[in-house]
Amino acid sequence: MEISSISMKSKTVRYGFILAIISILVQILVYATNVEWMASVTYSLLSFLLSLILIIYFGLQLRKARGGFASFKEMFSDIFIMLLVAGVIGILFNYVLFNFIDPQLAETLKQAVIKNSQAMFSKIGMSDSEIDTALAEIEKQDMSVTLVKSIQQLGMVVTFSAIGAVILAAILKKKPEEAFQ
16 A cells, blocks of 8 residues: 655654654653763663664654555655654754753763763773873863754754665665565
């Protein structure tokens, strides 16, 4: 059962919204329970894994909506739009979170990054002077979320969405003749 192009794009955009909302809800949950965890590698990896699982699931749902088959071009377009929608919403949410809801969040996260980095550097056997130098570099970083940084982040979202869409489209594409092999 083939569905219209407009219907597919609306499904794709809807999945992008759902992906963004789930990511935002996870971020709010972590923010509300332990804001310092937002600066951890574990949180980043788990967020990435959850997003990847959802993206693959939604990609499979989009292919199913196309009758179970989709070309590379169709999958790329669907996944790219979905990631772009989710990315833009995420950027907007972070801008509001860091600038209006909690203007001190950037500094809080910087201190958590310093604390986490210090523990990691000690664990891997860096000398005290190397640790001090590395922590001084982290301290110099501006972790604020400005309009300019958000626009730059949009460029990164477009780039990484395209790369992710290429990879996932290559994996999720399915031609009708592949079904009988």
